[in-house]
Amino acid sequence: MNKEKLKELESKINNEYGNIAGVVVLKDGEMRYEKYFNECTADSRIHVYSVSKSIISILIGIAIDKGYIKSVNQKVLDFFPDYIVKKGEKTIQNVTIKDLLTMTTPYKYKFAPYTYIKYFMSDNWLKFTLDLLGGKGQIGQFRYTPIVGPDILSGILMKVTGQTVLEFATDHLFSPLGIIVERNIFFRTAKEQSAFNKATNISGWVADASGLNSAGWGLTLSPVDMASIGKLLLDDGVWNGKQIVSTEWIKESTKEHSRWEKANLLYGYLWWIVDDGFAAIGDGGNVIYVNKKKNIVISITALFKQNVTDRIEFIKEYIEPIFENCIS
Structure with a gap:
């Protein structure tokens, strides 16, 4: 060389x-x-x-x-049957593993830095993230979530x-x-x-x-x-x-x-x-x-x-x- x-x-x-x-x-x-x-x-x-x-x-x-996971098309909430979905929230129920992998999942937060502070102070990142999943956005639209989101996969x-x-x-x-x-x-x-x-x-x-x-x-x-x-x-x-x-x-x-x-x-x-x-x-x-x-x-x-x-x-x-x- x-x-x-x-x-x-x-x-x-x-x-x-x-x-x-x-x-x-x-x-x-x-x-x-x-x-x-x-x-x-x-x-x-x-x-x-x-x-x-x-x-x-x-x-x-x-x-x-x-064989631990059947498919990327499995719905996220199927893995967490004890998680209680708030009344009126439907989007979260349809989010799949694939949506998380492709960054095409909607979240309820708009201003990430403020959310990050609360995230880092939380003792349970999974519940914190599940609570933000869904909202008014559409599944399938790309939204890069650098911190709050991927923990659901963990x-x-x-x-x-x-x-x-x-x-x-x-x-x-x-x-x-x-x-x-x-x-x-x-x-x-x-x-x-x-x-x-x-x-x-x-x-x-x-x-x-x-x-x-x-x-x-x-x-x-x-x-x-x-x-x-x-x-x-x-x-x-x-x-x-x-x-x-x-x-x-x-x-x-x-x-x-x-x-x-x-x-x-x-x-x-x-x-x-x-x-x-x-x-x-x-x-x-x-x-x-x-x-x-x-x-x-x-x-x-x-x-x-x-x-x-x-x-x-x-x-x-x-x-x-x-x-x-x-x-x-």
């Missing part, structure tokens, strides 16, 4: 993408690049924010493969498997791939949560007081961990000869099911659909990028920073071209 191009890339990262913590590139199944920034190392673990959603998507697929996984999401993920996804996520993380104060968002040395997955792991955020990973996830999907769900998640699920979850018309962005089952592939994208510029045509996986971990430059554009323009013709 072109060493001068790599020097240019690293200079650009330091000068223009200064919050990047690590970059890993796999080409044709081989590690071609692994580099860390901002005093991070291979041992660092970064909060990858909404990349967590795409992990949940894989776990839902595994749960379906194993609740379903807990209900059908009898395990926490972290336990289920460890048994059926993380351990087979050699990924270690050490523990549940609980916050007692807003200060603890703020410290977690800035930390680089905490291995875990955030959970509420009931043990429900957050589905839209809260997972810490390394770029090697994320590249392994990407490689699993690139290889149609097979890892070291073992089928971890079905090929059918990967194909279904990484094709267009909905669209954010305002931004002209395509969405699968908690994966963003991009040219020749798909991506998991989290706040601050955390990314798992998979290009099926070029047989390449690129992962980036990043320290949180608001309003970061588009990382998919950065990958396609500055990283991918260096490695796409790389030969062993």
